[in-house]
Amino acid sequence: VIDGPTLVAAAIDAGLVLDEVFVTSGADSAVLAQAAASGAVVSEVGAETLARAVDTVSSQGIAAIAPRPEVSLDAALELAAAGPLCLVLVDVADPGNAGTLLRAAEAAGARAVLFCGSSVDPTNGKCVRASAGALFHLSLATSGDAGHALEGLARQGVCSLATVAHGGRPYDSVDLTGPIAIVLGNEAHGLPSAICSQVDERVTIPMAGRAESLNVAMAGSVLCFEALRQRRAQSIGDSPA
Numbered sequence: 001v002i003d004g005p006t007l008v009a010a011a012i013d014a015g016l017v018l019d020e021v022f023v024t025s026g027a028d029s030a031v032l033a034q035a036a037a038s039g040a041v042v043s044e045v046g047a048e049t050l051a052r053a054v055d056t057v058s059s060q061g062i063a064a065i066a067p068r069p070e071v072s073l074d075a076a077l078e079l080a081a082a083g084p085l086c087l088v089l090v091d092v093a094d095p096g097n098a099g100t101l102l103r104a105a106e107a108a109g110a111r112a113v114l115f116c117g118s119s120v121d122p123t124n125g126k127c128v129r130a131s132a133g134a135l136f137h138l139s140l141a142t143s144g145d146a147g148h149a150l151e152g153l154a155r156q157g158v159c160s161l162a163t164v165a166h167g168g169r170p171y172d173s174v175d176l177t178g179p180i181a182i183v184l185g186n187e188a189h190g191l192p193s194a195i196c197s198q199v200d201e202r203v204t205i206p207m208a209g210r211a212e213s214l215n216v217a218m219a220g221s222v223l224c225f226e227a228l229r230q231r232r233a234q235s236i237g238d239s240p241a
């Protein structure tokens, strides 16, 4: 379910084929026209009906139903191999964190994100909203078995980096120019030790204060943008003077 005029417009702009669009009488007419022009079936419903269908406190007069955006694990692994980076979420439970990670990953040039283990469903309404439309531009795959996904990444020649709050190599001393997979763990428990032993490298964002760890979406965003910074530095270095 895609809720609100901004997200519905972003989905149409991204070329998503909407199954159906539901609007109330006061809906944003520009988005409504865009939805109708895209070929979606548009139905008018009462405000209370729409509010029940979407899980926001106040719905914004328009919501759409779209097919699940997932690709197969193999397809996502191939995209990861094409680089420059992908994210692997292992047991990431909070939909706001997952959506924020999608937003940061897409902004930093990722093309695929793997939702592994017991990670939240990427189509969770809060995740879709927190992704701010990034979800529509990424290839998402799910795999109950994170170890299996990491094996696939290794076969494709992707360097996997487990993010750990302590004891890893400082993140800015690791080559992140790719293709890399940044592996992020559960909000309370971090990454399982089996996953930490399976990866190519463990990386840590050194902390100077008293925090035991960073929020997972914050840590993932820092890594994504360090990877982008390194690629930009490399391309500036490579370009003729």
Ligand SMILES: C[S@@+](CC[C@H](N)C(=O)[O-])C[C@H]1O[C@@H](n2cnc3c(N)ncnc32)[C@H](O)[C@@H]1O
Residues within 6 Å of the ligand: 163, 164, 165, 166, 183, 184, 185, 186, 187, 188, 189, 190, 191, 203, 204, 205, 206, 207, 213, 214, 215, 216, 217, 219, 220
């Ligand atoms: C809140 S932390 C988990 C804390 C947990 N108590 C632990 O020991 O790992 C959630 C995730 O954020 C990432 N993370 C948090 N702080 C980090 C840091 N300083 N460096 C690298 N990754 C970090 C890791 O992916 C971690 O699994």
